[in-house]
Amino acid sequence: IAGSPCFVTRSGYTGEDGFEISVPNADAEALARKLLAEEEVEAIGLGARDSLRLEAGLCLYGNDIDTTTTPVEGDLNWIINKRRRAEGGFKGADVILDQLENGADRKRVGIKPEGKAPAREHTQILNSDGEEIGEITSGGFGPTVDGPIAMGYVAIEFSEPGTKIDLMVRGKARPAEVVDLPFAPHRYFRG
Numbered sequence: 001i002a003g004s005p006c007f008v009t010r011s012g013y014t015g016e017d018g019f020e021i022s023v024p025n026a027d028a029e030a031l032a033r034k035l036l037a038e039e040e041v042e043a044i045g046l047g048a049r050d051s052l053r054l055e056a057g058l059c060l061y062g063n064d065i066d067t068t069t070t071p072v073e074g075d076l077n078w079i080i081n082k083r084r085r086a087e088g089g090f091k092g093a094d095v096i097l098d099q100l101e102n103g104a105d106r107k108r109v110g111i112k113p114e115g116k117a118p119a120r121e122h123t124q125i126l127n128s129d130g131e132e133i134g135e136i137t138s139g140g141f142g143p144t145v146d147g148p149i150a151m152g153y154v155a156i157e158f159s160e161p162g163t164k165i166d167l168m169v170r171g172k173a174r175p176a177e178v179v180d181l182p183f184a185p186h187r188y189f190r191g
Contacts, residue, residue, distance in 0.1 A: 013049060015055060
């Protein structure tokens with residue numbers, strides 16, 4: 001593109017139909033300026049990308065998943081294909097295959113806080129008795145759903161959509177509910 005070797009994928013880390021372009025560092029500014037010169041192109045910041053990926057229920061490595069998270073805990077079972085499930089032999093197979101069969105102790109869930117106050121990363125999640133049952137990994141304001149949203153891990157017995165929970169926001173327990181992900185539908189091209 002514009003004389004620069006690029007790797008283009010049809011995806012988008014926002015739940016929207018889009019493209020991601022990988023370009024050598026030395027060519028990044030020139031390519032960005034060329035794209036921004038197009039009338040229909042508008043720049044957005046990392047915060048916009050982050051709020052949209054949260055609405056789409058997409059994990060951010062280092063926040064929502066890391067080397068201590070299994071696909072079962074992260075509610076990402078779809079990434080383990082049928083052959084791998086049957087044959088095993090991959091890194092972490094013993095733990096992951098056991099969790100697929102017997103369940104995990106925790107699960108990544110969508111969380112809808114009541115009111116307007118967002119629950120941010122590291123917010124404690126409590127049960128109705130005030131006991132800690134998990135932690136928010138990503139949270140903020142969802143522009144498409146026009147309200148606060150979050151993802152986090154809860155003890156498996158609290159992972160069912162509709163479960164009432166509390167979030168410790170600025171030292172006060174605030175009501176919330178476990179909800180299905182994504183918060184906003186994906187709009188990827190399906191052609």
